[in-house]
Amino acid sequence: MYEASDLRKNLKIQIDGEPYVVTDFQFVKPGKGQALYRCKLKNMITGSQFERTFRSVDSFEEADLQEKKMQYLYREENKYCFMDNETFEQVYLTVDQVANAADFMVENVDVDILFFGDKPLGITLPNFVDLTVTKADPWVKGDTAAGNAKPVVVETGYQLQAPPFVEEGEKIRIDTRTGEYVTRIKD
């Protein structure tokens, strides 16, 4: 069971027997008033969306989904292909189902595919992924103290803000929930 205070973007809950994912989330609490959790929810099967406001007394069932580790093979126009490494069975997800996971996924990596029964619905990303920086301006030493940030691009094509000392060819860790830089990985 989840409490309302567990609600956040990408949480998967079950309503009337169907799985929903929180696609947008806002915490609102008038100083003297009730805590309100406004969510945009997407039905993971039909894709239909709606908005609902929950209160702190509300609770939710976890979505009844199974995860299966599969290898991301390639993207083909509007779909992504994944393969079960043991049975070699292949499944497809749409661009919409993959959503922003594409920013953090390189070919041939294993990812967790979510199934509702035998229907593939989406991807569970790990909270952190390590990706190689493919584009970054060179570091002008001494820039750290200013606390500046600079845009860098990683191997998936995703762009984010990183500290000035991050250079091309280095690996960085990214928080997939926020899309933000966490730290530099030293091999």
Add this chain to the structure above:
Amino acid sequence: MDEQWRLARKSEALRIRSAMIQAVRLFFIDRDFLEVETPLRIPEIAPEAHIEAPASENWYLQTSPELCMKRLLAAGYPRLFQVARCFRKNERGQLHLPEFTMLEWYEKGACYLDLMERCEDLIGFIAEKLDRGDVLVTAEGRRISLEKPWERLPVTEAFRRYTSLTPEEAVARDRFDEVIGFEIEPNLGRGRPTFLYDYPVSLGSLARLKRDDLSVAERFELYLDGIELANAFSELNDEVEQGRRFENEQQRRAADGGTVYREPERFLAALPHLPDSAGIALGLDRLIMLFAGAARIDDVVAFTPEML
């Protein structure tokens, strides 16, 4: 190095924060207010339906310094202010931290309308000290003019303007907070600050009723750029009425399965000595956000709980 970078990025906001807190002190000391410090860890808190205090052994961390400051006021200190750390359980969002900084002040002989003017003067004074002139520019580039007087909008009028309900209907359907939070608040304090005032009686647990209209409490909230910044009352000093209202809040807490707090006996005992006065709590971190052009409360404090 990542840690240094993350903290160094906040240097401008932290400099503004420090300058603003100094300006606040200067403002109140110039006007003959006494700065006080009251304990953060207290045995009794004012029971309010929707405010949760973190426990500290068998006491609590304060959710506001209100009770101790009013006891001082009742003992004869006429003008008090405090910059205090406050704690509220389960509050975390773009505008919420479970530990935050509140500016609270109390004035003997004042009513809530006087505090509106004090707010105009205070924020104008801070802007002047920080060389901002009388315009603030938000994170999204919106401009807020601080030129006086600011907008004064009764709650009933705000409901008429932005919703299809009356405040009484919203209260009856248990939708008041939702309507305020989602339909009204986003419109307030745009272009210039707004005082939303005269709340339905059930929403002013520690506020005095309005003398010429007993259906509303003398309470206001200040909004800048859609953000709730401060909450003020003409203070209730009838201990019997206050005891009844606390009882009512306790029942609502119990109904929601919440902790029922001990009755704050010493506070209630001091109430008959509380002079006619008004008091206000202002979320200093949010005011700093507006001056720093920050979109998240995280950007104006050095450390968030997640960084500890």
